[in-house]
Amino acid sequence: MDVNNIASLVTAMANQRTADAIGIAMLKKTLDIQASSTLTLIDTLQQPAAANPPHLGDTIDTSA
Template sequence: MDAVSVASMMSAMQQAKLQDQVGTAVMRKALDVQESTAQALLSALPQVQQAPAAASNPPHLGNSVNVFA
């Protein structure tokens, strides 16, 4: 191998490494934006008080299981 081919190979390797670093940085930024968007959506949800399920059903429901259906 001559010096020119070694130099071009090293340059290509450095460029590939830089592209990987930039891609990783862009992906991290996208994940950060996605996380902040999800947090904003979750904080915008109304807080709902759930009543106990037994209080809303008639007393005869849920006392047996139909195993033949």
Template sequence: MEISSSIVGGAIAQPLDQERQVRVLKKALEAEAATALALIDAVPKPQPVAASNPPHLGQNIDTRA
């Protein structure tokens, strides 16, 4: 009888262990997401670059060449 009761006890404990593991995994994923967002926010935003050419250059395209 002791063997069967330990098997039943183990079968009941498995879903609880799985639920606990899923909760730990979800918390780990949430922590990873928060870290990723913090890293993305830490990247400096690019500043607009002024054109280095004079205003009359680069306005026309020769399509017959």
């Protein structure tokens, strides 16, 4: 093998390693953002949509 070919191969491998590291970092950040968004969505679902007035449901009409 030629020295230039070896140097080119090493450079390409280093560039690929850097690209892989960047891709993994972006994936981790995306997963963190999705987890945060999911927790926010779950928190909003746990709150009741609308509460009934306090007088509703106190009595049952049995004579009807």
